[in-house]
Structure formats: structure tokens, C-alpha cells
Amino acid sequence: MQTPAITIPTSPVEPNFPIDTLRAWFRNPANRDATIAAVANTPSLSNAAGILFDIVQIRQELVKQHELNIKMIATLEKEIKDTTTVLDNMLLLLHSSGLQEVLEDAYQSSPLPIPPPSGNSQPPSSPSTESSISNSSNDTVLVPRADDQPNRPSLVPRKKVAIKKPRYYRRSTPYPHGTRENPIDLRTPSPPSTMTPPPKQRPTPCADPKLAECFTCGKSGHWASHCNKFVCKRCNSRQPGHYPKRCPTAEPEDNYDEYFDFDDDAIANMTEEPCGYY
Numbered sequence: 001m002q003t004p005a006i007t008i009p010t011s012p013v014e015p016n017f018p019i020d021t022l023r024a025w026f027r028n029p030a031n032r033d034a035t036i037a038a039v040a041n042t043p044s045l046s047n048a049a050g051i052l053f054d055i056v057q058i059r060q061e062l063v064k065q066h067e068l069n070i071k072m073i074a075t076l077e078k079e080i081k082d083t084t085t086v087l088d089n090m091l092l093l094l095h096s097s098g099l100q101e102v103l104e105d106a107y108q109s110s111p112l113p114i115p116p117p118s119g120n121s122q123p124p125s126s127p128s129t130e131s132s133i134s135n136s137s138n139d140t141v142l143v144p145r146a147d148d149q150p151n152r153p154s155l156v157p158r159k160k161v162a163i164k165k166p167r168y169y170r171r172s173t174p175y176p177h178g179t180r181e182n183p184i185d186l187r188t189p190s191p192p193s194t195m196t197p198p199p200k201q202r203p204t205p206c207a208d209p210k211l212a213e214c215f216t217c218g219k220s221g222h223w224a225s226h227c228n229k230f231v232c233k234r235c236n237s238r239q240p241g242h243y244p245k246r247c248p249t250a251e252p253e254d255n256y257d258e259y260f261d262f263d264d265d266a267i268a269n270m271t272e273e274p275c276g277y278y
Contacts, residue, residue, distance in 0.1 A: 032056065 025031050039045045216224040234247040
């Protein structure tokens with residue numbers, strides 16, 4: 001197939017060049033393929049064929065993305081329009097259901113100043129009229145209400161709503177909910193106890209002499225039987241190194257009882273012997 005001869009304009013494009021006509025001609029798939037083939041077959045423009053093809057592909061992707069964006073924008077505009085319609089309907093419904101009264105109650109109970117009246121409404125009454133109205137009754141408050149005639153507001157009596165305030169704090173929340181007189185502090189320290197401390201227990205014997213505690217002299221590092229202040233209850237000697245069970249004056253059959261006694265207190269009670277560890 002013979003490719004048509006195409007004259008590629010130089011850069012920059014001349015002002016009078018019909019670029020729109022060339023673009024419209026290039027958008028035709030047949031003309032686009034013929035142009036790419038002609039550029040590829042031209043030795044001096046063979047390197048530009050790949051660039052031209054990539055540019056065409058990129059432009060097609062951008063066009064697709066632009067079309068998707070246009071569709072998305074149209075969808076969003078439709079949703080915004082529908083939402084606006086629903087909002088208008090809700091406002092009309094609230095207005096017909098007494099929205100004006102709700103706004104009046106809100107302005108009455110809020111500390112913020114009431115907004116000034118619109119241009120078609122009457123100016124506020126004089127102070128003398130307001131004082132006479134406020135002094136007429138202590139239980140009712142006269143509030144202007146919008147009627148069918150906006151230039152002639154009517155005063156409708158409304159009852160005051162008493163708000164009960166709690167008397168005490170609720171400690172479950174960090175915010176106070178009222179006042180409390182003379183609170184009681186439950187964290188007041190109690191007076192010191194007059195009870196005497198329990199007597200010092202006899203130290204438990206330890207197998208390691210370094211961790212042992214002598215109850216005779218009160219020092220640690222040795223047992224009471226090896227203390228210089230130890231007095232044997234059997235022979236009344238001050239020679240350290242033995243205790244009543246291992247005393248030389250004891251009977252021979254009692255010298256090795258401690259090897260078989262797993263409970264010295266119980267054995268001592270049964271045999272009427274003194275406690276094994278002294």
C-alpha cells in the first residue's frame with residue numbers, strides 16, 4: 001500500500017497554519033496509522049515514530065480519563081441537586097410544622113442576643129411598654145410570634161420552665177453538677193492505734209549459716225548453738241557447738257534423733273524433749 005505524502009510542519013507552528021484541520025484529520029484511526037507508518041518508513045524520522053506512537057497512546061488514555069471525570073462530575077452534580085431538593089423539602093416541612101416557634105424558644109433560652117428584626121417587621125416597642133408587659137405577670141413571658149401578618153406581631157404568653165439543680169456532686173464524672181456544703185473528706189488519716197505490736201517471733205532456723213539469725217545475741221551469720229552467749233539447758237555449759245539434743249551428757253540413743261525427725265516440734269511433744277533447733 002502506498003502511503004500518502006505528508007508534510008510535517010516545523011516548530012513552532014505558524015499562526016496561519018490550519019492546526020485544527022490537521023488535528024481533525026489525525027483523529028481518524030486510518031489517517032493516524034498511515035501517518036505513523038510513513039514516519040517509521042522515513043529514515044530521517046524513524047526515531048520519531050516510537051515517540052509519536054507513545055504520545056498517541058498517552059493522549060487516548062487522557063481522553064478516556066477526561067471522559068470518566070466528566071461523567072463523575074455530572075453524577076456528583078445530579079446528587080448535589082437531589083440532595084438540595086430533599087433539603088428544601090425538609091425545610092418547608094419544618095416550617096409548616098412550627099419551626100418558627102422552635103427558633104423562638106431557642107432564642108428565648110439562649111444567652112445570645114436575639115437577631116434584629118427583618119426590614120418588613122415593626123421596630124421593637126418602647127421601654128415603657130416592655131416594663132408594663134414584664135410587670136403584668138410573674139409566671140408568664142410574652143414572646144412575639146410570626147403570624148400571617150408579618151407587620152403585626154402578636155404577643156403570646158408562655159410559661160416559664162423551672163430547671164432543677166442537683167444539690168451534690170456526682171463523683172463518677174469530673175464535672176460538678178451542683179453545690180455541696182461542708183463536704184466530708186473520706187481520705188482523712190485515722191488516729192494512731194494504741195495497740196501494742198505483737199511480740200517478735202522466733203526466727204526460723206536456716207540451713208545456710210550465712211543467712212542464719214541468732215536469737216540469743218540478735219546477730220546474723222551463725223546459729224544460737226554456736227553463739228558465745230549460748231547456755232546449754234542440759235548441762236548448763238557455755239561451750240558452743242552443741243545443743244540439748246547433741247549434748248555429751250545426753251543418752252546415746254538420743255544423739256542422732258534429728259536425722260529422723262522431720263517435724264521437731266511434734267517429736268519433742270511426744271518424747272517430752274526440748275525443741276531440736278536452739
